[in-house]
Amino acid sequence: MRILYQFPLSHYCEKARWLLDHKQLDYVAHNLIPGVHRAFAQLKTGQNILPILKDHEHWVADSSQIAFYLDEKYPEHALLRAHPNLREQALAVNTLSNELGQHVRRWGLAHSLSVSDEPLEIMIGEKGYLRQFEKISKPILKRVMNKRFQLNDEKVNESQQQITDRVTELNQRLIDNNGRYLVGDRLGLADIAVCSMLAPLLELEATPWEREPETEQADEFNQYKIFLLDLPLGQYIQRIYATERNARVDWRGL
Numbered sequence: 001m002r003i004l005y006q007f008p009l010s011h012y013c014e015k016a017r018w019l020l021d022h023k024q025l026d027y028v029a030h031n032l033i034p035g036v037h038r039a040f041a042q043l044k045t046g047q048n049i050l051p052i053l054k055d056h057e058h059w060v061a062d063s064s065q066i067a068f069y070l071d072e073k074y075p076e077h078a079l080l081r082a083h084p085n086l087r088e089q090a091l092a093v094n095t096l097s098n099e100l101g102q103h104v105r106r107w108g109l110a111h112s113l114s115v116s117d118e119p120l121e122i123m124i125g126e127k128g129y130l131r132q133f134e135k136i137s138k139p140i141l142k143r144v145m146n147k148r149f150q151l152n153d154e155k156v157n158e159s160q161q162q163i164t165d166r167v168t169e170l171n172q173r174l175i176d177n178n179g180r181y182l183v184g185d186r187l188g189l190a191d192i193a194v195c196s197m198l199a200p201l202l203e204l205e206a207t208p209w210e211r212e213p214e215t216e217q218a219d220e221f222n223q224y225k226i227f228l229l230d231l232p233l234g235q236y237i238q239r240i241y242a243t244e245r246n247a248r249v250d251w252r253g254l
Contacts, residue, residue, distance in 0.1 A: 002027035005052040008252050009208050011101055015063040015196035016051040021248045023070050023077050029253035067189050079189040089183045093190035100166045101197040103159035108200045110151040111218040171233040179232055187244050195237045204241050208251050
């Protein structure tokens with residue numbers, strides 16, 4: 001049995017879900033409690049990061065390592081091309097996307113939490129200890145997130161510039177590859193990585209970041225979303241999600 005240990009809202013966990021879905025592998029998404037997850041992750045993998053894949057008796061941490069493992073173990077529907085040049089390009093984009101994801105997380109969370117507790121509601125889940133004691137767990141979780149991800153003005157502004165720099169580079173790369181995919185002529189690791197990392201800023205339908213009509217969002221966030229959607233890169237992400245994100249498991253997990 002395959003189990004993906006995750007946070008529902010994490011774009012790195014979205015990337016791992018997509019990798020498994022692309023490979024057409026059956027799995028269960030199991031949610032861990034933020035903070036408490038570190039002890040579990042350290043015990044099972046020697047690291048304190050998510051996502052973690054348990055594939056029968058084999059444990060793999062980190063979305064990129066999961067991608068490499070899946071290609072080695074299940075070569076059908078390859079994520080990386082055999083051609084050295086295409087493989088090198090995809091790995092470079094994946095590395096860039098991992099850096100991008102850190103800044104998207106900080107910038108997006110800072111703006112979302114400034115107007116709504118909805119991210120906390122999703123993290124707490126519909127049941128369990130966090131929901132049972134939400135009057136205590138919610139403010140604690142918010143403090144932990146502010147400290148863990150450095151959601152202060154200086155860091156948030158720095159992250160916005162870092163996002164823009166990387167978006168500009170990826171947008172040009174997409175244009176240079178004729179606008180269809182980032183590397184080569186079919187979906188691969190590069191596309192899954194970039195689309196997953198930027199999806200939280202686009203609030204796409206049927207994703208963990210889809211915004212309910214009555215939910216507020218910061219003006220600066222809305223303006224940046226419009227900026228992204230006006231780019232070929234933003235339109236590409238919309239298209240890839242609409243046509244090639246064939247989710248097999250509910251992102252909300254268990």
